[in-house]
Each structure stands twice: as C-alpha cells, then as structure tokens.
Amino acid sequence: MNELPQQLVNGLLLGSMYGLVAIGYTMVYGIVQLINFAHGEIFMTGAFGALTVYLYILPDGTTMWLALPLMLIGAIVVSTTVAVGAERFAYRPLRSAPRLAPLITAIGLSLALQQAVWAWYPDAKSAIIFPSIPGGPFEIGSVTIQTGDIFLFVAAPISMAILAYFVMKTRTGRGMQATAQDPDTAKLMGINTDRIIVVAFALGAAFAAIGGVAYGFKYGEINFRMGFILGLKAFTAAVLGGIGNIYGAMIGGIVLGLAETMATAYIADVPGMSQLGGQSWANVWAFVLLILVLLFRPQGLLGERVADRA
Numbered sequence: 001m002n003e004l005p006q007q008l009v010n011g012l013l014l015g016s017m018y019g020l021v022a023i024g025y026t027m028v029y030g031i032v033q034l035i036n037f038a039h040g041e042i043f044m045t046g047a048f049g050a051l052t053v054y055l056y057i058l059p060d061g062t063t064m065w066l067a068l069p070l071m072l073i074g075a076i077v078v079s080t081t082v083a084v085g086a087e088r089f090a091y092r093p094l095r096s097a098p099r100l101a102p103l104i105t106a107i108g109l110s111l112a113l114q115q116a117v118w119a120w121y122p123d124a125k126s127a128i129i130f131p132s133i134p135g136g137p138f139e140i141g142s143v144t145i146q147t148g149d150i151f152l153f154v155a156a157p158i159s160m161a162i163l164a165y166f167v168m169k170t171r172t173g174r175g176m177q178a179t180a181q182d183p184d185t186a187k188l189m190g191i192n193t194d195r196i197i198v199v200a201f202a203l204g205a206a207f208a209a210i211g212g213v214a215y216g217f218k219y220g221e222i223n224f225r226m227g228f229i230l231g232l233k234a235f236t237a238a239v240l241g242g243i244g245n246i247y248g249a250m251i252g253g254i255v256l257g258l259a260e261t262m263a264t265a266y267i268a269d270v271p272g273m274s275q276l277g278g279q280s281w282a283n284v285w286a287f288v289l290l291i292l293v294l295l296f297r298p299q300g301l302l303g304e305r306v307a308d309r310a
Contacts, residue, residue, distance in 0.1 A: 027203060047215055049209065114225065163246065240256055263285040267285070
C-alpha cells in the first residue's frame with residue numbers, strides 16, 4: 001500500500017497516453033462510423049517524424065528545450081499527412097462500400113505503414129534510442145515522476161482543453177458535431193462534410209502524434225511495431241469510454257491505464273495468482289477489461305454518441 005500513490009500516478013500517465021491515441025479512434029468513428037485500425041501506425045509515424053527532425057534536420061548540439069517544439073511540429077506534420085492521405089486515397093473511395101471493405105483496407109494500410117517505416121529506418125526492426133529530456137526525476141512526497149513523463153503530464157491536459165474548446169466553440173467544431181449526428185442533413189445545411197471528415201482525421205492524427213512523442217520520452221526508444229499493441233489498447237479505451245464520445249476516450253484511457261498498472265503491480269500478491277502478475281501480463285489485463293466492458297456495458301462508461309444511420 002505504500003506504493004499506491006506511485007502506482008496511481010503511473011496509471012494516470014499511462015492512461016493519458018492511451019487517451020490521446022483513443023481520441024482519433026472515437027472522432028473518426030463518431031463521424032463516418034469507421035474503425036481506423038491503422039491509427040496505431042499513425043501514432044507510430046508521429047514518433048518517427050519527431051525522431052527524423054531531431055536526427056536529420058536539427059544541427060548537432062541543439063538543446064532539447066529548443067528541439068522539443070520542432071520535434072512536436074515534425075511529428076504532427078508527418079502524422080496528419082499520413083492520416084489525411086489515407087482518408088483521401090484509401091477510405092473515401094470506400095465510403096459507400098460495405099463496412100467490411102474499409103475495415104480490411106485499414107488493416108492493410110496498417111501493415112503497409114509498418115513496412116514503409118522499416119524501409120526508411122532499417123534499424124527500426126529493433127528498438128531505436130529516442131532523445132531524452134534532460135534533468136533528473138522529480139519527487140513529490142512518495143511519488144517520483146520520471147523526466148520522460150513530464151512532457152505527457154503537461155501535454156495531455158493542454159491537448160484536451162484545446163480539443164474541448166475547438167469542438168464546442170468553433171464553427172468547424174460545431175460542424176463536426178452536426179456531421180456526426182446526421183451527415184445528410186448537415187450537408188443540406190451547407191456544411192462541407194468531406195472537409196469535416198478530413199479535419200477529424202487530421203485532429204485525431206495530431207493527438208496521436210503527441211502521444212507518439214510522449215511514448216518516446218517515456219520509454220526512451222521506439223520501433224516500427226510500437227503502434228500495433230498500443231493502437232489496440234487505445235481502441236479498447238475508446239470502447240471503454242463510449243465509442244464516438246470524445247471525453248469518454250480520455251476517461252476510458254485513464255481507467256484502462258489505472259487498471260493495467262494496478263493489475264501489473266498487485267495481482268501477483270493475490271493468493272493463488274502469483275503467476276499472473278508482472279509486466280508480461282499487462283497486455284492481457286487490458287483486453288480482459290475490454291471483454292468485460294463488451295459483455296456488461298457495451299455502450300461504454302459515458303455511452304456512445306453515434307447516430308443511428310440504419
């Protein structure tokens with residue numbers, strides 16, 4: 001129990017990263033009812049975009065405090081370019097096709113993006129060292145926050161505040177809400193639904209890019225397969241919070257992060273379950289939670305926000 005505050009902080013940080021990626025899933029599904037299983041790879045390309053800026057664009061010796069905003073811009077540019085390109089050339093032609101077609105396309109795009117990054121970074125088959133933020137860990141009472149987590153600690157709430165303002169206060173944000181509710185009526189009211197869909201893909205990719213940079217700082221390394229499992233966990237967070245519900249995506253991510261952290265830390269202490277604890281079981285508990293949600297509350301914690309278009 002002495003470790004509980006530390007585990008709570010670890011879970012909140014991990015869940016915030018899941019939530020940043022889950023936003024992309026839930027925004028796209030809420031508007032076009034597409035589960036973009038390539039979104040995990042968009043998260044991955046963001047991390048490699050930031051690394052490319054650091055290694056090949058910035059001069060040697062650039063301090064991290066100057067490099068960080070430029071790396072973040074590079075990550076967002078790469079992720080949004082990939083996401084918008086995928087929407088235009090892979091998903092838009094299939095918008096009126098049976099739902100299985102874009103789903104299979106998303107899986108194929110996921111594999112293609114993995115191989116493209118591997119071709120660009122042959123060393124990405126194994127872990128590539130990601131630059132670190134200088135400074136030692138910070139201690140607040142019994143809680144230690146690693147330097148790599150500081151970026152996530154700051155970026156996640158700021159990102160959510162910006163998203164909330166954009167969706168609720170801007171004309172484009174209100175257009176997104178209208179398109180999600182009824183795209184045909186929104187089009188009749190003069191809303192360019194194609195543009196709204198592109199904005200949804202771009203916004204989701206931008207938040208995934210921030211999550212990708214946070215992943216690199218948190219773990220100190222990245223690889224071309226990093227988006228697969230994390231993307232599935234982010235999808236789990238989106239379902240947990242309520243698919244189509246933007247705020248539910250972040251809440252679902254935090255709940256998932258806390259559940260995973262607590263199970264990893266404490267499940268081995270339960271009599272008869274010593275073999276089920278530890279980091280190797282972290283992924284298992286995340287998907288156990290998904291199964292339980294689908295069984296007992298398939299609409300998610302905050303409920304779905306998806307119009308019935310049958």
